[in-house]
Amino acid sequence: MRKRISSLQNELIKFTYSLQNKSRVRKKEELFVVEGIRESLLALESGFSFRHWLVCEDIALESDVQELERLSHSKAETEAPVAEWVSISTKVYQHLAHRKTTEGVIGIASSRNRSLRDLSLGRNPLILVAEASEKPGNIGALLRTADAANLDAVIIANPRTDLFNPNIIRSSVGCVFTQNVTTASTDEIISFLKSNRIAILAAALNDKSIPYFNADYSKATAIVLGTEDAGLSKMWLDQANELIKIPMEGKIDSLNVSVSGAILIFEAKRQRAWSK
Numbered sequence: 001m002r003k004r005i006s007s008l009q010n011e012l013i014k015f016t017y018s019l020q021n022k023s024r025v026r027k028k029e030e031l032f033v034v035e036g037i038r039e040s041l042l043a044l045e046s047g048f049s050f051r052h053w054l055v056c057e058d059i060a061l062e063s064d065v066q067e068l069e070r071l072s073h074s075k076a077e078t079e080a081p082v083a084e085w086v087s088i089s090t091k092v093y094q095h096l097a098h099r100k101t102t103e104g105v106i107g108i109a110s111s112r113n114r115s116l117r118d119l120s121l122g123r124n125p126l127i128l129v130a131e132a133s134e135k136p137g138n139i140g141a142l143l144r145t146a147d148a149a150n151l152d153a154v155i156i157a158n159p160r161t162d163l164f165n166p167n168i169i170r171s172s173v174g175c176v177f178t179q180n181v182t183t184a185s186t187d188e189i190i191s192f193l194k195s196n197r198i199a200i201l202a203a204a205l206n207d208k209s210i211p212y213f214n215a216d217y218s219k220a221t222a223i224v225l226g227t228e229d230a231g232l233s234k235m236w237l238d239q240a241n242e243l244i245k246i247p248m249e250g251k252i253d254s255l256n257v258s259v260s261g262a263i264l265i266f267e268a269k270r271q272r273a274w275s276k
Helices: 011-021 023-029 037-045 062-075 090-096 136-149 166-171 186-195 234-239 257-275
Strands: 003-005 031-035 050-055 084-088 105-110 126-131 153-157 181-184 199-203 221-225 242-245
Touching: 011 023, 011 031, 011 050, 011 090, 011 105, 023 031, 031 037, 031 166, 037 050, 037 062, 037 105, 050 062, 050 090, 062 105, 084 090, 126 136, 126 186, 126 257, 136 153, 136 166, 136 257, 153 186, 181 186, 186 199, 186 234, 199 234, 199 257, 221 257
Parallel strands: 003 084, 050 084, 126 153, 126 221, 153 181, 199 221, 199 242
Antiparallel strands: 031 105, 050 105
């Protein structure tokens, strides 16, 4: 029998709400909130441990909850405490949920503080770097593309939001959990790439840029993207092995960063598949 919470003034409910809405609380507590069955399953399958599960039994399917319980017990780290399962009222769920279609399940999980040295790279890595991304939707879309292309790593340079922002989790459809992802400063990332002999291909609207399909992605490569309004910082432009661009034949001169990323990433995948 699960403990039931129906008051918005309950301390766990107020704490969960603050985790949902305040980055500083997530960073201080090293916890974050996951909504939805698919996202929760991906987090569990990727080894994240959960402290609490809040279940709205008027909405959640018992079969989904049972699957979460099974995975929660089998995937959690041995030293992690056993997650507490709590029943919440529909009123409480609607107060907490950012979306109305998250199947009545909200989890509180422990975050991971990965660094560049924690990245596990293959022999010929393909990496995506996004500098100063601030729109969670763009970061989420890039993570979905990275998952689809099975990239070796995703690195966010000079991030303006934390990776466990609820909107990043939502827009990535949980791919923030499936990816080898970390954050660092631009100079740290450039040093890391150069020390690992990873070529830097920087997307830029520049007179020196070559069409993206003329670049060589077959060796260890980092595809680097900037923001839509400002592009990449001068450091990337100066340190890049090659500047690349997507030729534009219409009236505008740029694409959404997530669309640009997908074009470049799958050109790299095409070249690598054909080179085998």
